[in-house]
Amino acid sequence: MKAVHFGAGNIGRGFIGYLLSKSDYQVTFVDISDFLVDEINKHKEYTVITLSTSENKEKINGVDAIHLKDLENLEKAIIEADLITTSIGANNLGSTGKLLKGLLEKRMAVTDKKVDIIACENAIMATDMIKKAILEDASEELVKYLDAYVGFPNSAVDRIVPNVNIEKELPIDVAVEDFYEWDIEKGKVKVNGSVAGAEYVENLAPYLERKLFLLNGAHATTAYLGYLLGYNFIHEAIKDEYIRAVVVDFHKEAVKALSEKHKMDFNALTEYSHKLIGRFENPYLQDEVFRVGRDPIRKLSANDRLITPLKLCYELNLENGNIVTGIAAGLLFDAKDDDKAQEIQTAINTKGVKEAIVQVTGLSIDSPLVDLIAKKYEELKKLKK
Template sequence: MKAIHFGAGNIGRGFIGYLLSKSGYEVTFVDIADSLVDAINKYKEYTVITLNTSAVKEKVRNVNAIHLKNVEELKNAVRDADLITTSIGANNLKSTGSLLRELLKERMASSTKKLDIIACENALFATSMLKEAIMENSNSEFTEYLENNVGFPNSAVDRIVPNVNIEKELPIDVAVEDFYEWDIEKGAIKINNNIQGAEFVDNLEPYLERKLFLLNGAHATIAYLGYLKGYKFIHEAINDEFIRNTVIDFHLEAVNALSIKHKISVQALKDYSKKLIGRFENAYLQDELFRVGRDPMRKLSFNDRLITPLRICNELDIEPKNILCGIGAGFLFNYIDDDKAQEIQNRIKNNGIKNAISVVSGLAEDDSLVSKIADKYEELKNLLVS
């Protein structure tokens, strides 16, 4: 079985590529970075270092890579692939979909071999977003080919892969936490239903939202509040009493919303929450706040990790004061080396906080939630910003 993975970064190598290799796939990475592509092709292997109280090392062997602009190599790889996966960031799905559209048309002309395409991103229904981009302006022949031959299962992915500074044998070795979860929509799979370490589920939405809210939303909240209080690492910030209490109560708000919306056991969600707090405390990861908080334009957008649980809580009449705290802190994330953070700060300066909230979050400026976010922003600004 042959797999192509778009995005040879830490998640690609340390999570998706790692599990696919363990499952017996021949893995080919696709990336735009010359140095990364060259290094993978030079070494043909790398080590995944799992960080906890002791480091566990596992080799991933027989891998190769293709540069994103090498169209001929990509055509051949896509023609022969059984599985295509991505970890490129949700913002890049549209452009990747345009590329895949042309590559799949080439495949259609020569093969009716079945294929699955799975987007492994921190976004709700990312594969559906990728499928929409692939099918844009498609004719009936191509649409029929995709429906008959290509599976587009959505998935939820969960593994923290920090840019930790540890000794590596090779420059492409990657360090990861010891926890991972990859949930895949079972009913949409065509042929790839035996990936080691993945769980195939009938209803994916609860898994997607549980992960997006309780992991990604709380993680971002730690990063933004930690930045305002002068911390560098996630494990330091989560041990701050104010931040810890905010995150625990953020979880309670999200747990209540998820249990009502999806009829999930509150105790099961609380158990998951407790496990997450332990993961945030893992000092061996040396997970920097900037990595977790970067690109607040995306993380504060309408369908992402903070605004979505806020909207759901509001719809269910659950007071989301701690989720509001994470959002307010996000609008105060003024990291100088983050262009997207600076873009938000410039909009606040030029147009005011309510306009900035509306533009970034997608909420109407006269929405009561915008006023609540603005009030929390001012409260935190007075409390935490010197």
């Protein structure tokens, strides 16, 4: 079985490529980075280093890579692929979908072998995004081909892959935490129904929101409050009494909302949230507050990890004050090396905090939530170190 994975970054190598290789797929990475492509092709292998109380090293062998602009070899790889996956960031799914549209038209002309396309991103129903881009202005022939021969299962992915400074044999070796979860929509799979380590589920939506709210939302809140109070690492920030209390109560608010919306088991959600706090505490990851908090424009956007649980709590008339705190802290994330953080600061300075909230979050100016976030923003400003 052959897999083509778009995105040779840490998640691509340390999570998706890792699991696919362990499932005996021949993995070809596609990336825009000359360095990554050259290094993968030079060594044909890399090491995944699992960081826990002791290091565990696993070799991933037989991999290769194609540059995104090498259309000749990319076309050949897509035609031969049994599985196409991505970890490129949700913002890049549209352009990748347009690229895949042309490549799938080439594939359609030469083979009727089935293939699945799975977007592995921190976004709700990310595969649907790439499918939408592929279908835009598609011919009737292509639409029929896709329906018959191409599966588009959505997925939820969960693994922390930090930029930790550890000794590596090769520059493409990657360090990961010892936990991972990959949930895939079972009913939409055409051919790739037995990836080792993946869980195939009938209803993916609860898993997507559980992960987005309880991991991504709480992780970002830890980072933004940690930055505000002068911490460098997540494991340091989560030990702060104030930050820990906010994150624990963030989880309580989100767990209540998830339980009501999806009829998920409240105790199971609570147990999952406790495990997440333990993952945040892992000192071996050396996970930087900056890494987790970077690009706050995306993380504070309308359908992402903080605004989505806030709106759900508000709609269900549930407590949401700690989620509001995470959002307000994100507005105070003014890291000089983050262009997106600086865009938010410029908006606040030129338009005022309420207009900036509307611009970034997509909330209506007359929403009571805007007033709550703005009030908390002013409170948190006094804590900034």
